[in-house]
Amino acid sequence: MRKVSDEVLIVDNVHKYFGGIRAVDGVSLKVPRGSIVGLIGPNGSGKTTLFNTISGFYKPNKGRIMFDGRDITGLPPHRIYKLGLIRTFQNPRVWRSLTVFENVLGSAKDQRGENMLLAMIHATWASQEKKLAKEALHWIDFTGLAPVDTRFAPEISGGQMKLLEVARALMGSAKMLLLDEPAAGVNPVMARKLFGGIERLRSEMGLTFLIVEHRLEILFDYVDYVYVMHRGRIVAEGKPEEVAENPVVHDIYLGG
Amino acid sequence: MNIISFLVTYLSVAAVYALLAISMNIDYGWAGIPDFGKAAFIAAGGIAAAIVATRIVPPLMLHMHPANPSKLSFFTYYNGKILPAITAHPIDTWIVFIISILLGGIIAAGFAVIFSYPAIRLKEDYLAIALLMAAQIVWLFLRVYTPIMGGTMSMTLPSPSFKPIARALFHSTSPSAIDAAKALFLWGLVGVFLYYAEKQMNSPFGRMLRMVRDDEYAAAALGKNVARARLESLIVASFLAGVAGAVYVLIHFSSVNPDYFMPDLTFFVLTLVLVGGVGNNIGSIIGALLIALLYRASYIFGTSLGFSWGSYLxxxxxxxxxxxxxxxxxxxxxxxxxxxxxxxxxYALVRGKQPWFLRRILMRGRGKVNTGEKSE
Amino acid sequence: MGVTFMVYSLAWGSALALMASGLSLYYSVSKVANFAHGSYVSMGLLAYLLAIAFAHWGSKITGFGIDHYAIFNISNLWALIPAFLVAGLVSLASFAGIFWPLMKRGATPLQLLVASIGLMFVLRFLMYIVAGSMNWITLWTPGSTTYHILGVRITLAEILSFVLLALVAGLIALLETKTLIGVSLRAIASNPSLAEASGIDSFKVQALAWFLGGGFAGLGGVLMFIFTGPPGGRPIVELGWMNLLSIFAAAVLGGLGSFYGTIIAALILGIAFNQAAAWFTIYLNVSSSLALLIPFGITLLTLLFFPQGLAGINWRKLVNKIRITRVEEEVVRR
Structure with a gap:
């Protein structure tokens, strides 16, 4: 029996060291199901390291990470993806020799044709491939990438790459998305559209989001709860309006 | 030497290179693995051919004792008894060939699993050097350990006989007819390789290999098992390399010697892929045709110069x-x-238009196709 | 066997260390796994032979005639200078002409590696023209002056390989601590983009590393030729190619780009290879060339556990672990 809790992601006292540097030094946080949670903090505060640790790219030195009632501490990234926890990257990582359409399509879960032997037998995967292609086109339309869907991925703009990363994650049937600076380098109008889309996904599909973002003025309009990281620790947390008035947060952002 | 016979020999040589190049294109081109151990995977085909000719076919087909290679008289026994017995019947030479290519592929795939175990997780530079060292170990071992292919003394192998094919096709068994039959057979084999590679790679599997090559972090984050994908591409490519290796020794050389599989061979095959087109199977074939021509021309020209360094041109x-x-x-x-x-x-059905780069390929027999602008 | 052989093994290892440390030096700043490095080795050897041939112009210097003059003795030591310069300049030219332009275009590590293979073939051919014109395609090793010190037989080449290795290690240490360009070298090695941002002339620093790296390879080439000649009677031009894998084994075992790690790794591999070669020929009666299995095997096994080579091992942690277990043992005993 799996215990289904209200918190879809529980990070419990996670530590990650590099040599003598304590990049993540005892972080605990909880993300309730169907919520949008922000994670903020100055550069070098350990946010991206925490993301890498949650998504399986680093193994934590100490601590536990639970996702959807399962212990995912130390699992490799592709296993964590299978459970429905999908991340995006701070600098978009796209597959440069594939088109936008293939970038989205290839991110689907459990493709039969990816098996070395079955790939030779067309009939075993063709119908699934066609079904997935329709789904991929749906997410391309959803993210507004339709005008560029046959371009090769490096030919699209930075903002479109951010959208492409979101579309890939949705294609992987995510339950929860870890977004690393989705609005960086995107103009304010498009950034607001992006966050509007995130809200729609939450209300229509019940997805959960954990978002690292520097542009607090946009982020605070959309999130339910905010964690503030500094030097590898959580130093403040609360509703956006509480955090905005917290003197500790002001000190960090002004004092460096 | 007239132009026809030059062309026929050239085409056979190019066909063998094309087989090797297609195999290199799968792991280097599609999956981006610097497979500098290719010479060892090709050597697997040579090992298989030597084993089949000396130990498997004689007891199986000829009811002869398998040669005992540790005895000094091994070569005398093999050259004097076994080899004439096999070559006496065209059927037997073809049985040697068929068992050799299968066994060669299997041994090469096995090598791929063993070699890549320590190497698959390494960075590109380390991986290249580790695989090169593995190939060097195989080569040194084959040179020193004589029971496999007789060490550095060349061992003659029963080349499959093209006489029956020449007789059926050209109603002649003259040397030129046999050479033409051989060239035709080899290009048929290239066709099989090409069909296989295109079919294997134009699938979600091929797409996954490109993802791993382009960005392994993104691939891992979106559910691809990177180490496993690399291992699988190495297995597929090595299987082909083993088959090509058996063809290389049985048809190209009709003999086997560890020095055929020196690491230089890897770089030669790499050149074919690089020049022809990385990641394009037809490009590998074009690279093989082009480099084989340059290689042959420069060899003939270089040796005609009359300098001692001419043959290194x-x-x-x-x-x-x-x-x-x-x-x-x-x-x-x-x-x-x-x-x-x-x-x-x-895509074409839903959007009502073909993407511009596929329009020509998919046009055949698909009825109406929008001739719209460059998909924008 | 005994002391004499141990000295030889170490000297062989030192020659390997000279060649491999050169590769490590420029790898640390440019990140090019350069397969043309073996060509610099052979270039050094050819320059050494040519310099001696010019000094004795008019005598019988073509073909095996050179063996008589090229013997490694005190009066021929000066010829190491052209060996160093020629190999260094060829290395510098290949960086400035091929690798730097490619790096500026954003070539991937794999493309750089493949370009180095092309360069290796071209350089090899050019050397064949020189060696072929002098009728030196194959040569015996000319040997070296021999001394007996305290009952140990030691050759000049052996002494010189220790001296040169010490000089090279000292030179790099001085460079890295006392000079601006050496400090820049370390800065680029540890963080290229930051170094560039802080105004370091990246090209100049890398060019210096390539010049020195190629030069060290040339010196090592002369010594290796005196020790063994090209293995198996292959053409002398192939000396670098035949040793390329050992060079890479040492560099990888030392942790690609770690200068001192590479020197230590090369000495270890030198001892392992030569002892294994002797053991193989005496007890197993197989060719000594199979002994290369030992250094390659050591390197592959190390990579299996420490993908970054010796430099990637956290020595302090390892030592601490051993120390702690000892303390624990003592506690248990009491």
Whole structure:
């Protein structure tokens, strides 16, 4: 029996060291199901390291990470993806020799044709491939990438790459998305559209989001709860309006 | 030497190179693995051919004792008794050939699993060097351990007989007819390799390999098991390399010697892929045709110069071919094509238009196709 | 066997260390796994032979005639200078003419590696023209002056390989601590983009590393030729190619780009290879060339556990672990 809790992601006292540097030094946080949670903090505060640790790219030195009632501490990234926890990257990582359409399509879960032997037998995967292609086109339309869907991925703009990363994650049937600076380098109008889309996904599909973002003025309009990281620790947390008035947060952002 | 016979020999040589190049294109081109151990995977085909000719076919087909290679008289026994007995019947030579290519592929795939175990997780530079060292170990071992293929003494192998094919096709068994039959057979084999590679790679599997090559972090984050994908591509490519290796020794040389599999061979095959087009299977074949011509021409020209260094002119040609390609067209003559799967049919159906780069390929027999603008 | 052989093994290892440390030096700043490095080795050897041939112009210097003059003795030591310069300049030229332009275009590590293979073939052919014109395609090793010190037989080449290795290690240490360009070298090695941002002339620093790296390879080439000649009677031009894998084995075992790690790794591999070669020929009666299995095997096994080579091992942690277990043992005993 799996215990289904209200918190879809529980990070419990996670530590990650590099040599003598304590990049993540005892972080605990909880993300309730169907919520949008922000994670903020100055550069070098350990946010991206925490993301890498949650998504399986680093193994934590100490601590536990639970996702959807399962212990995912130390699992490799592709296993964590299978459970429905999908991340995006701070600098978009796209597959440069594939088109936008293939970038989205290839991110689907459990493709039969990816098996070395079955790939030779067309009939075993063709119908699934066609079904997935329709789904991929749906997410391309959803993210507004339709005008560029046959371009090769490096030919699209930075903002479109951010959208492409979101579309890939949705294609992987995510339950929860870890977004690393989705609005960086995107103009304010498009950034607001992006966050509007995130809200729609939450209300229509019940997805959960954990978002690292520097542009607090946009982020605070959309999130339910905010964690503030500094030097590898959580130093403040609360509703956006509480955090905005917290003197500790002001000190960090002004004092460096 | 007349022009026809030059052309026929050239085409057979190019066909063998094309087989090797297609195998290199799968792991180097599609999956981006610097497979500098290719010589060892090709050697697997040679090992298989030697084992089949000395130990498997004699007791199986001829009811002869398998040769005991540890005895000094091994070569005398093999050359005097077994070899004439096999070559006496065309059927037996073909049985040797067929068992050899299968066994060669299997041994090579086994090598791939063993070699890649320590190496698959390494960075590109380390991986290249680790695989090169593994190939060197195999080569040294084959040179010193004589029972496999007789050490550095060349061992003659029963080449499959093309006489029956020549008789059926050209109603003649003259040497030129036999050579033509051989060239035809080899290009048929290239066709099989090409069909296989295209079919294997134009699938979600091929797409996954490209993802791993382009960005392994993104691939891992979106559910691809990177180490496993690399291992699988290495297995597929090595299987082909083993088959090509058996063809290489049985038909190209009709003999086997560890020095055929020196690590230089890897770089030669790499040149074919690089010049022809990285990630494009037809490009590999074009690279093989082009480099085989340059290689042969520079060898003939170099030796006619009358200098002691003339016979090394091909080093210059290969080196310049690599350098010019890297500077002028870093990805070779033919560019890489998008992965073709039925998904594009769905795309065309839903969007009502073909993507511009597939329009020509998918046009055949698909009825009406929008001739719209460059998909914008 | 005994002391004499141990000295030889170490000297062989030192020659390997000279060649491999050169590769490590420029790898640390440019990140090019350069397969043309073996050509610099052979270039050094050819320059040494040519310099001696010019000094004795008019005598019988073509073909095996050179063996008589090229013997490694005190009066021929000066010829190491052209060996160093020629190999260094060829290395510098290949960086400035090929690798730097490619790096500026954003070539991938794999493309750089493949370009180095092309360069290797071209350089090899050019050397064949020189060696072929002098009728030096194959040569015996000319040997070296021999001394007996305290009952140990030691050759000049052996002494010189220790001296040169010490000089090279000292030179790099001085450079890295006392000079601006050496400090820049370390800065680029540890963080290229930051170094560039802080105004370091990246090209100049890398060019210096390539010049020195190629030069060290040339010196090592002369010594290796005196020790063994090209293995198996292959053409002398192939000396670098035949040793390329050992060079890479040492560099990888030392942790690609770690200068001192590479020197230590090369000495270890030198001892392992030569002892294994002797053991193989005496007890197993197989060719000594199979002994290369030992250094390659050591390197592959190390990579299996420490993918970054010796430099990637956290020595302090390892030592601490051993120390702690000892303390624990003592506690248990009491």
């Amino acid at each position: 091909y080093y210059m040609i290969i080196g310049l071919a690599i350098l010019i390609t890297i500077f002028v067209r870093p990805n070779g003559i033919l560019p890489e094509k998008p992965v073709r799967t039925p998904a594009w049919d769905v």
